[in-house]
Amino acid sequence: MGFLTRAPIGVAELVAAVSAPERGGVASFVGLVRDHHGGRPVRALEYTAYEPMAESICAEIVGEAEARWPVRIALRHRLGPLGIGDVAVGIAAAAGHRDEAFAACRYAIEELKRRVPIWKRETFADGTEEWVDPTRMAAANSEEREGMAPW
């Protein structure tokens, strides 16, 4: 377990957790809280999750990546209130070869976004709050690339 955390996420800790002398290539990804979304300035946000399912699906994704490539993966997603620039999600993938490290890291972030039950409530600069709905954003702002993905 332990894929979800209310404490700050450090990329160095994730990289260290998977590094080893025989796994010399480490690809990582961190997603930070952006200061705007769909063209609107964001002041703060809060992540919530269906925690037991989110832990279970994260474990499943890590297991899939480690079965598909000879890698070790570390993954953390933050919950609770976050400020602009805070790390929301961090992934590190270590492998003997960088192709595999990049592929596994990419797989993990894509699957996390697609499958892990986590939700995000944004507070905009004007004080209004909104649950982020990526499916609605994509439809409403298909001409505006900013709106289609959190990053």
Next chain:
Amino acid sequence: MGFLTRAPIGVAELVAAVSAPERGGVASFVGLVRDHHGGRPVRALEYTAYEPMAESICAEIVGEAEARWPVRIALRHRLGPLGIGDVAVGIAAAAGHRDEAFAACRYAIEELKRRVPIWKRETFADGTEEWVDPTRMAAANSEEREGMAPW
């Protein structure tokens, strides 16, 4: 300049150097000193460079990546004696969207390996030393994947 360093490289510092509220996706790569190469156990190694050219080519590569994608790149390569597990190279690429961050990070490490004049002298467990020649390794050990790339 400052792409080359004799001090330890920290991935967190590279990520922090490029992160910004409008660049919420940060892909990074670190290459660690492996404990074997071409099937032989490695004890230590030393990197040397044609330093003014290496600095110049690193700047060129970063400039190319930042022109091709809307990213900010941080890149460091270590010189001097390194031990097993030390970070030899570190790259972070921050963008508004993770596609761009991954693509730019990957571009930078591939071009660095291909174009930057840096050399590596390995000391094997039996005390013998050798300048690493990736072109010779690839030819001699084409059946042995370990030998084809440092990671």
Next chain:
Amino acid sequence: MAAGPPGPFTIRVQLFARYAELLGADHLDVVAEGPLTVGEVLSRVRAFPGGRTIGVGTLVAVNLRQAPLSAAVTRGDEVAILPPLAGG
């Protein structure tokens, strides 16, 4: 899952994020006279006040895994209705 004893039973349906807000609760209890499909549970939930805001194609999890509308829900199953995911 064992079928359990016959007769009516209660299905605890968990709600999250926007759905919890719209229905004013983080869970609802659906009384089932016998086994239901996921689709039938969803219909019952949509009949609660505010429930129409839940799309008919929304994601539903049974026992921590996404389940199709045709999947069976039996006594003791943990059901959750998931608004559009926004992690990462």
Next chain:
Amino acid sequence: MAAGPPGPFTIRVQLFARYAELLGADHLDVVAEGPLTVGEVLSRVRAFPGGRTIGVGTLVAVNLRQAPLSAAVTRGDEVAILPPLAGG
């Protein structure tokens, strides 16, 4: 580059890593009677003791950039012969 005054001049050729070891020096001076191509400079260096270990297809940099064998080397240029790169 300006052509500079006529007459012979010295081209400082830098050597690195395995090439520096094999030739026992981190640089060599090639005396040129006039402008040379990169390929001609390389041939002069290969004539030094140990120089045959430098491949004819090796990378050569002029003024910090890779240069083809046909490129001209003139007075004041910084030439470097680069063994196979192994950074990263």
